[in-house]
Amino acid sequence: MLLKTVLTRLATTVVTLFGVAVVVFTLVRVAPGNPIAMMLPPGATEEDIANLTRLYGFDKSLPEQFVIWLGGVLQGDFGTSITLRQPVMELVLGRLPATLELSFMALVIAVALGGTIAVIGARKRGTGTEVGLDLTNGAVLSVPDFLWGLIFVLLFGVLWPVLSISGRVDPRLDIDFTTNFYVIEGLLRGRLDVVGSTLSHMLMPAMSLALPLAAMIAQLLKQSLKEVLHLDYTTLARVRGFSETAVILREALRNAALPTLTLIGVQFTFLIGGTVIVERIFAYEGLGNMAIDAVINRDLPLIQGIVILFAALFIVINLLVDLSYTLLNPRLRHG
């Protein structure tokens, strides 16, 4: 029963991934304008164009191109970037760590902030504080990450310039790391200057991504907490001498957490999707920023690679969330 669920889920994942590949390929190929012509300096001959077209395989029929391209993709070969003249895979993997670190920092902030507000709201339930928090949450929720990013630029770039609003790390720092996970590798190497600089650059973009999710978490978790706090075992804990905060943290939180965990799983992909524009606002050197440059420069292989990677990341995260939900939920497991 469980195995069948998992296999069905895996099969639909493969179909979805294939569909994504078809959509990306088709979209990019129907784009008007000859990308080859753009690569060459003005005054290039017809022959030069023909050579380069052959080199990039643009002379074959579309289905043929698709098969060749997909075959390469399956082996991890996404072709060569037209503008940067480097393998797409290399470029993408070089930028991925920056985006992953940003996404996870945003997730951590969202959970910490949302969780704290939920606990405070549940603690102060029925008071003006709760009403105030609800209204704030509602407003924060309706403002997308793009606007938060710009608001932070104004607040902490102009009004109270305490944080850098551009880049990923102080360019004056000497960084000879083997990976681009600046935070993780910096910690491992004990280079706290790099870690500090990276974190301070990440704080605002991460906050922009985190705020809407934090508000969602705060709302949902508070609601679940309030439901649990009506139950007898929390009353009993109060009689036994535990303070209201202790009751929430020790007795209620674990019982109330499941819907919120599901929400986080679903929303995490949206958060990653938000990095594209937020990275742009803060000139943060991640995948999203690179993707927009690629689109502006019509760098087809690079666009394809980045979009496929993002889509695969989304699909895999969704798959993991679904599967872990199936595995963790005893009712589904036995049902």
Next chain:
Amino acid sequence: MSSLHAHTLDVIKLNIALPNGHRLLRNVSLTLEPGEVRALVGESGAGKSMIGKSVLGILPPNVAITEGEILLEGQHLNMMTPPTRRKIVAQSAALIPQDPLTALNPVRKIGPQIIDPLVRIQGWNAREAETRALDLLDRVHIRDPKRVMQSYPHELSGGMRQRVLIAAAFAPSPRLIVADEPTTALDVTVQKQILRLIRELQQETGTAVLFVTHDMGVVAKISQKVTVLFAGKVMEDAPTREVFTNPQHPYTRALIAATPSYADLERPFSPVPASLIADLHAQIAQDDLLYRGGRI
């Protein structure tokens, strides 16, 4: 103020009310001597649970004490700050709840649920607390206490869970236990066992019990004193024997008459007459007017 010669519990002219001023308890007074069992009896909505909740400080958020005193072992509860009150109550009182199915945390094992309060609130060390928990599980006739300590609530039957909750209530040696209809949610056969168990432990430990129930049959089995309530007002307060042999108040008589007797199936039983209820409500409405007038 010495607590040595005090009653275990004194409730003096207690009034609690909703925000709109509607009173749920009307000048309720009662006392509980050490080692005594007092039944609080009445129909649903009579406010009998509210007395226990006032003492334990777990009234619903929209209900407040408007007047009156509660003394637990001689200490004035409603003059204390909430943290002090919580500490005092946790040290001298415990609750056996109504529904064992919702009174245990589903995601935590039984053991920690008994031991945690002993360690974190009562300040015992972990070994003492565990020994105490095992001992009490044994005394509530749970067959394999070690295994039960490692179990989750859903692995136990309703009766077993109520035994666990009784063990947890007696574990910190409280001077007062509020038993809030502890048998209502259980099967009839289990009800008797649980009732016997509470009485057994109560007699062994000499703990005073405030026993909330709507069942005059249960009252007869467990209590020495009875407080009969109607619409938050005390109708009668007397030793149990007297209440059954010579009830003073017509409502008490009606309640007894309304209780089916399994011992004497031939005895007819009848619901509380509507005319009596109407009379009582009229009386209470008059009380309320006087009460409000007196306050001005």
Next chain:
Amino acid sequence: MADITAPRARRIGPINLRLWLPLFWIALVIAAALFAPLIAPHDPLEQDLMLERLPPWFVAGTEPGYWLGTDSLGRDVLSRMIFGARIALIVSFTAALAACLVGTTLGLIAGFFGGWWDRVISRLVDIWMAFPPVLFAVLLVAVLGTGLGSVILAIAVIDWTRFARVIRAETMVQARMDYVDSARIGGAHRMTTLISEILPNVLPSVIALLTLEMGIAVIVEAILSFVNLSISSDDPTWGAMIAEGRGAIHFAWWVLLFPLIALFLTVLSFSTLGEGLKRHFDPVLQ
């Protein structure tokens, strides 16, 4: 029990304000868009290098008549914002409507006919949901070429799934209700049942989603303008102004601030209104 009194107290003031403030702001934006040439104090495209980076009225060293200051090319910020409202609203209304038509139709079909229809449409939704929306939008506009039509088309192509998902689920619920059976037993054609029985019942959700989508469309247009992929750079848009302001942040913060406020309020208005409608129509939440 704790919550008996709380919502009632909350309902009196803020609920009405939550309806009227957004409506007021949206009406203001619509008026600005309609009568832009009459209202705008200056030509939004007129450059005057003598008047570059004038600060807004409350800061010293400004020129009278340029209330919200000027940008790096000496163009009047207020006038550009007023004209920018045109693009914002055109995109918002048409793109949201287009996404709504496509998504609702597909959602109705998937939910009502089920079977292969449902399988294909649901898989399509899955594939669409696998793309980061912003990246998808940027990619589409790059493919379609910049311009008003492309932006509208891109938003509709991306966001139809928002309607399809919700409407599909609601249609499935409605299709199981008794009245649908009785209509069918009465001999009604399936298509007739769908349009005359089910569509009216899902319409409230469609309207709420449409309102929410208008806010989303405004944002997506701004994002596309921000990365310089929306309409031609001659026409003033809020997104392009914001991009310009981001570039000149250290010299002329007002170029970023004022269009940002306009965008913020518009988005907040649409979403507050949409959420309010959703709650109003949803019997469970009431």
